[in-house]
Amino acid sequence: GKTNKLFGLKRAGTVVAITNLAAPTRTVFLNLSGRVNTAAEGGMLGLAFHPDYASNGYFYVFYTPNATNASGTGFHTRVSRFERSPTNDYFANPASETVLYSQYNQAPNHNAGDLHFGPDGYLYITTGDEGNANDSLNNSQRVDKDFFSAMLRIDVDFRPGNLAPNPHGAINASATNYAIPADNPFIGITNFYGQTVNANQVRTEFYAVGLRNPFRFTFDPLSGENLCADVGQGLWEEVNLITNGGNYGWAFREGFIAGPKATTNPPTWYDPPLLAYGHGNDTNQGYSITGGIVSRGSTLTELYGH
Template identity: 30%
Template structure:
């Protein structure tokens, strides 16, 4: 996310005072749409980050510290611990266990549970290196893992599929994981760079701790040739050096972590390049598949000005789309990185039209998504996406709608479908302005939208009827 999760919790708690009007009276929050109630399903969790629903009625919930907990049903109030990954997980600031997915055929045909988390060690290292302690930002070099978990002979077995995503800051680590309808596993990851200042590798102690070109670890990183920091999101454009997975969406085989044979860059000699199906992303914390299509919709957390929802029409198509970060933010050039006059950005600015894929929808930190919606501004962090199906118990206006959440604003909206079936940015409804700290949206049992409130330690349901 664009701010530390823990700082974000403080912002949300203080937000009522920050938006208070004359006399200390805060603007009225809009009520839920008629017929909706916001219900607590599970409570008493500690910084929950992700929810996954099993066909057998069980509900899996990830906690940021490294726990995966299981509820036997929606009526269960006392979970059991499925996995305790706290020794491996680097739980610091924004970083921790954030991704959780159940594969097709779970649990009978495929009993594995998939997770993504910040790993408490550099790439190839052994955890725990820091024991979740880091004195200041940019001092603890960590990485991220994608793993599959299973209980065998009453013991947890972890098989690591990927260990990458060099992380020099306390934000923008690994993101969401989910299975496509064809069985491939998709994984999103952030740029691993500073969330607050222009970062091209000059930061850190030592400088350039990830060893990005052209300098070694500890070397001087200067424009225009520097390729570190946020520029790792453009790494696929520099084939002369090994490609990292920062700032990308990758598509891999569920048992090997290798690129499937139909990936668009599978002919590359670089194993990571083969995995990449989209790049130029800052912090694609959550993504979702549009039902009935192969499309991937990503919530990319913004920098100074814009929050983005990006559309990947076909993960198997060439050329692989570049969403432009850090050279672009929103639909335009990012002014702070443009001013740094970095070669990787300058050549992208000079590239033919269409070389950068603009966001499907973007909103400014300084503006409300819907005027007067009562959501906290100026700030933003797109942290949840879920499509409503073509049929279900919600009112007809929400069929095929894209529900999206913002952690910093504590709100959930629905972008209603237009005549072409796609979400229409001109028709957005506020669903709730009191979501606390939403970090995940999911379509769950009863065709209802569930969300995870990290700040409140709950999983909640938007119930209609």
């Protein structure tokens, strides 16, 4: 709730605090530079403060370390909780890390990496398709494999009635550090668009699927709508309205056209983007869609609602 302070990420592995906007002073809040892998698209990628940060000091970071676990050894995408120092509001000890999950990646790109607490108090996280071209690692329409090509929704507060996640090598089996909201869409399923799946292997963390590299997303502070920018491959960039159980088509679709794994007929089950623009330099074109926000402030009234 502080309005005169900012926190920013440096890809090399630090969170920086700007402690007074009237007379800006920069200080290093968290330093993970010794454990962050910045190869390709890696680095310190996302930061979210717990809704009760003022009292519990918890915040969450998405970063890419070199690591070893049951999933594999090497480049990982990791989400961890850290804690603010009880005696210094502008310092967090790297040793306070609690890992939520750490997923081995075969490629160091398409990591996604954004995370926010939603209006419902759950933590939402975006993950890419693990990298390379054309979904060659076969993650885009899988809900029973790994933590890729999706938006996740998890409960870090262990609310009553929520569930334990299914086992996976990316999760600490002896101390799971989050729960699954009971209304997440893929709990208990045995069929995913014609594919038979084992309900005990489904990634019940998934809230929405069919995303390629959803690098940034935002919640409209007024409506609560979840708007996600998904970076395309070679032709189209997307803005998607994310809903519970949504499937945004990758790699069957890219924007409004066929994707690299298209079938003869476009799938009838996918959720088309709100907006898509093609690659190029004309007025209505561009390249990588990095992200955005919905303006709800009173300073620039002409931007309100955009």
